Amino acid sequence: xxxxxxxSVCTFSGFFKSFTSPIxxxxxxxxxxxxxxxxxxxxxxxLNIKLTDISVTDPEKYPHMLSVKNCFIRGSVVRYxxxxxxxxxxxxxxxxxxxxxxxxKQ
Amino acid sequence: MFRYESLEDCPLDEDEDAFQGLGEEDExxxxxxxxxxxxGAVDDDWQEAHERLAELEEKLPAAVNEQTGNGERDEMDLxxxxxxxxxxxxxxxxxxxxxxxxxxxxxxxxxxxxQTQPGSLNSSIWDGSEVLRRIRGPLLAQEMPTVxxxxxxxxxxxxxxxxxxxxxxxxxxxxxxxxxxxxxxxxKAVPIGTPPKQMSVPSFNQQILCPKPVHVRPPMPPRYPAPxxxxxxxxQLCSVPxxxxxxxxxxxxxxxxxxxxxxxxxxxxxxxxxxxxxxxxFARVPGFVGSPLAAMNPKLLQGRVGQMLxxxxxxxxFFSAPPPATPPPPQQHPPGPGPHLQNLRSQAPVxxxxxxxxxxxxxxxxxxxxQQNRNQHRNLNGAGDRGGHRxxxxxxxxxxxxxxxxxxxxxxxxxxxxxxxxxxxxPYLDDFYYQNYFEKLEKLSAAEEVQGDGPKKERTKLITPxxxxxxxxxxxxxxxxxxxxLTVSSVNNPRKMIDAVxxxxxxxxxxxxxQVRDKRRKTLFIIEKTYSLLLDVEDYERRYLLSLEExxxxxxxxRKHKICCMYDNLxxxxxxxxxxxxxxxxxIMCIRKGKRMVARILPFLSTEQAADILxxxxxxxxxxxxxxAQDEVLPCLLSPFSLLLYHLPPVTVTSLLQQLMNLPQSxxxxxxxxxxxxxxxxxxxxxxxxxxxxxxxxxxxxxxxxSESAQSNPWTEVMFVATRELLRIPxxxxxxxxxxxxxxxxxxxxxxxxxxxxxLETKLQLVQGIR
Numbered sequence: 001x002x003x004x005x006x007x008s009v010c011t012f013s014g015f016f017k018s019f020t021s022p023i024x025x026x027x028x029x030x031x032x033x034x035x036x037x038x039x040x041x042x043x044x045x046x047l048n049i050k051l052t053d054i055s056v057t058d059p060e061k062y063p064h065m066l067s068v069k070n071c072f073i074r075g076s077v078v079r080y081x082x083x084x085x086x087x088x089x090x091x092x093x094x095x096x097x098x099x100x101x102x103x104x105k106q
Numbered sequence: 107m108f109r110y111e112s113l114e115d116c117p118l119d120e121d122e123d124a125f126q127g128l129g130e131e132d133e134x135x136x137x138x139x140x141x142x143x144x145x146g147a148v149d150d151d152w153q154e155a156h157e158r159l160a161e162l163e164e165k166l167p168a169a170v171n172e173q174t175g176n177g178e179r180d181e182m183d184l185x186x187x188x189x190x191x192x193x194x195x196x197x198x199x200x201x202x203x204x205x206x207x208x209x210x211x212x213x214x215x216x217x218x219x220x221q222t223q224p225g226s227l228n229s230s231i232w233d234g235s236e237v238l239r240r241i242r243g244p245l246l247a248q249e250m251p252t253v254x255x256x257x258x259x260x261x262x263x264x265x266x267x268x269x270x271x272x273x274x275x276x277x278x279x280x281x282x283x284x285x286x287x288x289x290x291x292x293x294k295a296v297p298i299g300t301p302p303k304q305m306s307v308p309s310f311n312q313q314i315l316c317p318k319p320v321h322v323r324p325p326m327p328p329r330y331p332a333p334x335x336x337x338x339x340x341x342q343l344c345s346v347p348x349x350x351x352x353x354x355x356x357x358x359x360x361x362x363x364x365x366x367x368x369x370x371x372x373x374x375x376x377x378x379x380x381x382x383x384x385x386x387x388f389a390r391v392p393g394f395v396g397s398p399l400a401a402m403n404p405k406l407l408q409g410r411v412g413q414m415l416x417x418x419x420x421x422x423x424f425f426s427a428p429p430p431a432t433p434p435p436p437q438q439h440p441p442g443p444g445p446h447l448q449n450l451r452s453q454a455p456v457x458x459x460x461x462x463x464x465x466x467x468x469x470x471x472x473x474x475x476x477q478q479n480r481n482q483h484r485n486l487n488g489a490g491d492r493g494g495h496r497x498x499x500x501x502x503x504x505x506x507x508x509x510x511x512x513x514x515x516x517x518x519x520x521x522x523x524x525x526x527x528x529x530x531x532x533p534y535l536d537d538f539y540y541q542n543y544f545e546k547l548e549k550l551s552a553a554e555e556v557q558g559d560g561p562k563k564e565r566t567k568l569i570t571p572x573x574x575x576x577x578x579x580x581x582x583x584x585x586x587x588x589x590x591x592l593t594v595s596s597v598n599n600p601r602k603m604i605d606a607v608x609x610x611x612x613x614x615x616x617x618x619x620x621q622v623r624d625k626r627r628k629t630l631f632i633i634e635k636t637y638s639l640l641l642d643v644e645d646y647e648r649r650y651l652l653s654l655e656e657x658x659x660x661x662x663x664x665r666k667h668k669i670c671c672m673y674d675n676l677x678x679x680x681x682x683x684x685x686x687x688x689x690x691x692x693x694i695m696c697i698r699k700g701k702r703m704v705a706r707i708l709p710f711l712s713t714e715q716a717a718d719i720l721x722x723x724x725x726x727x728x729x730x731x732x733x734x735a736q737d738e739v740l741p742c743l744l745s746p747f748s749l750l751l752y753h754l755p756p757v758t759v760t761s762l763l764q765q766l767m768n769l770p771q772s773x774x775x776x777x778x779x780x781x782x783x784x785x786x787x788x789x790x791x792x793x794x795x796x797x798x799x800x801x802x803x804x805x806x807x808x809x810x811x812x813s814e815s816a817q818s819n820p821w822t823e824v825m826f827v828a829t830r831e832l833l834r835i836p837x838x839x840x841x842x843x844x845x846x847x848x849x850x851x852x853x854x855x856x857x858x859x860x861x862x863x864x865x866l867e868t869k870l871q872l873v874q875g876i877r
Contacts, residue, residue: 015539089543091702095641096539102638103535 015093016043034062036071047075468544534648629693633700636675639668640703643710672707673715677722688722695723695730698737708746716750717758723747724765727792728785740791744844747795751802756810759803760821766796769827783831787840794843797870800828801847808849822857829857829866837869846871 035058038051050072056065512520534541595601646665653661678690694700708716723730723743734740751759763769768782786792803821854866 089539089546092539092542092546094699096542098634098637098641099535099538102641 015096016040034058034065036065036073038071041070044075047078049073049075049078049081625693626697629697629700632675633694633697633703636672636707637699637703639672639675640707640710643668643672644706669710673711676704676707676719688726691719691722692726692729695726696733698739701734701737701739702742705742705746708743708750713750713753717754720747720750721758721762721765724762724795727766727789727795728782731785731789731792734789734791740789741794741844744791744794744798748798751798754802756803756806756821759799759806760824763796763799763803763824763828766792766799767828767831769824769831780831780835784835787835790841790844793841794845797843797845797847797850800853801849804849804853808852825853825857829854829862832866832870833858833862835869840869840871842871 034056036051036054036056038054041050041052043049050070052070054065054068054071056062059066643665646661650658650661676691676694678687695704704719708719711719730740754762766786768780786796803825807819807821850870851863851867854863858866
């Protein structure tokens with residue numbers, strides 16, 4: 001799925017664009033936390049996440065999620081996002097953040 | 107008051123002063139009169155003037171009302187006229203064209219206009235300026251100037267009642283007089299989200315007089331006389347009587363089943379707005395922007411859920427729950443108006459979003475995954491991909507009570523905004539991570555291909571459209587004849603809110619602990635500074651290629667200067683010191699990102715500078731090893747060091763070996779223990795570095811015939827000591843080196859006998875077979 005998101009807003013937008021394999025998103029609900037695993041569809045400047053083909057790691061605990069295939073998650077409730085390590089280049093990410101910081105200073 | 111008619115009649119008196127005073131007063135009063143009322147005040151016939159003005163006022167509203175063809179006039183209309191005049195006058199006074207704000211216009215002009223007919227119901231301020239001008243033209247007798255800043259939300263025209271045989275295209279144009287801007291659509295008085303009133307006759311008698319700025323209000327042209335507000339939430343829908351969500355889907359007055367032909371006739375010729383279609387449908391069909399509307403109708407009327415059915419005669423708008431007339435959810439392709447459905451199908455079988463803006467490598471990866479997923483689904487379903495897909499699609503639509511909350515126009519508006527944000531003048535800078543990541547991937551795959559014999563994939567380069575950055579100078583809105591400027595801040599002219607002043611703390615009252623902490627902070631700060639320099643220097647190659655011929659020497663100088671700065675930062679050059687202490691460098695090397703940075707900087711330094719760094723590292727290696735216990739980042743330094751070694755002269759290599767092994771200066775007296783060496787050998791990096799140094803020394807030795815013969819070679823001497831030390835070191839806890847150079851056996855064979863050679867080999871695991 002193609003990702004559409006603003007370029008100049010944040011380094012992490014470009015970072016999220018580069019993913020192709022499924023990611024895990026850990027979300028806290030009011031009482032419980034649930035891990036939703038899915039393919040990243042899009043991200044916006046608030047880091048709201050749209051996932052497709054989702055699966056819940058603990059279906060017995062959250063049976064209501066069985067029928068849900070795509071979801072939109074508000075960025076503010078996400079606690080962690082677990083990304084496939086081999087798709088992340090941390091050095092490059094650091095450089096991107098540094099460049100952006102430089103740009104903002106100028 | 108005056109006894110005399112004029113001053114001249116006044117007889118002169120002894121009381122000259124008094125009379126003169128009076129005369130002066132007269133003059134003053136006359137002067138005041140003239141000033142206030144002007145010389146024409148007496149001449150003008152105010153009655154005539156009033157009539158003239160009154161005629162003018164009547165003309166304008168009449169002209170506008172003709173256009174609407176609306177016979178009803180409430181008392182609201184008069185009020186509206188007055189406002190409209192005021193607004194018109196205001197609009198004449200405004201100098202700048204607010205709609206030329208690039209934040210809006212660019213977005214609007216990039217998309218095709220859905221309704222191309224001027225004066226249509228659907229024109230809105232989001233249409234391009236061409237449409238607006240077209241609309242203005244035929245409607246106006248006189249040319250209206252620019253758009254006003256204020257837009258009045260004025261009452262909608264009253265509902266039309268049952269539309270029975272009214273063709274939408276015959277309907278007269280909406281009353282333009284409701285908005286101050288001729289040519290812009292009428293704006294709904296009822297704000298968004300207002301719960302709907304009773305089904306019978308909603309009255310829009312409220313009038314909202316507050317002006318609203320242009321940008322904020324999305325337009326809501328009256329699509330149909332909806333007894334339901336267009337923006338009813340599902341909860342509101344449920345509470346409305348006669349809603350199909352509760353009862354049967356069709357009101358009894360309507361025949362439950364219509365053939366496609368009948369449906370087409372009902373709506374045929376009607377000016378169907380795209381908003382009547384299921385927006386969710388449109389959302390799933392990108393690029394399918396309103397063109398073959400007629401083709402869509404029969405399909406829509408088959409009762410796909412979530413649609414607002416168009417108010418054909420007798421219908422009232424409602425959300426359709428699954429109507430009994432719907433064909434059962436098909437496992438196979440449903441029967442229907444064949445050609446139309448087929449059209450739709452061919453246009454959008456699967457939701458395939460636009461991937462043209464992605465890097466080709468990324469696109470390839472995505473399509474691979476899509477293929478995989480599709481294959482999986484195909485295997486799972488068994489009934490065929492399309493069928494299964496369609497049935498889930500149908501289910502999805504049927505159960506979707508949240509459809510139609512937004513009009514298609516509004517959705518386009520939002521996507522326009524998002525697309526605007528994608529425009530970039532310098533994608534390399536703005537999207538650094540993405541671009542570089544996929545470049546690296548491509549390089550990797552290219553390198554692999556070079557090694558292998560596989561077919562060459564096309565090495566497509568990502569070419570992103572680059573938008574030239576237009577300088578839009580924002581000119582604030584001014585009114586004629588006013589003093590000063592409005593202080594209005596908009597998105598293009600932001601106002602400074604907070605004046606933040608940076609104050610630096612004084613160093614006097616800090617305690618020792620703080621100083622220690624600050625030292626680390628200072629080191630971190632220096633590292634970041636050096637990192638910025640490093641990123642710049644790494645970027646120079648690209649800039650060099652992009653620059654002109656004349657600029658290149660300047661670029662090179664800049665680059666050299668930056669490299670010198672980097673080195674100074676690393677070594678901590680202090681004035682007055684001939685040889686800088688190692689302390690500064692060691693501090694940097696204690697921090698993980700400092701080590702990585704040094705590894706990246708090394709290739710840019712000159713040989714002497716780099717050698718200096720290497721020596722300092724070797725000197726302080728045990729300390730660094732101790733600090734690196736947690737991070738284990740030192741091995742990243744190995745490859746730049748190895749590369750460097752190949753440029754070093756033999757003398758340097760010799761002294762380096764000495765430093766590394768902490769060899770005693772004189773060969774004669776061996777030290778009791780060599781903790782330095784043990785520490786080095788027990789560390790992966792240390793051992794690897796040592797082996798590389800030895801190997802390099804051996805290469806130099808063997809390649810240089812002159813030194814081979816000479817026995818009193820510093821290298822030879824050092825080697826003797828080195829081998830002795832190595833033999834002394836216990837084997838326990840020796841690390842596993844990253845790589846083992848191949849010429850070490852031959853190296854050691856020069857200096858030790860066979861037995862000791864075997865010992866060394868075993869200890870250092872020099873021979874591959876032993877491992």
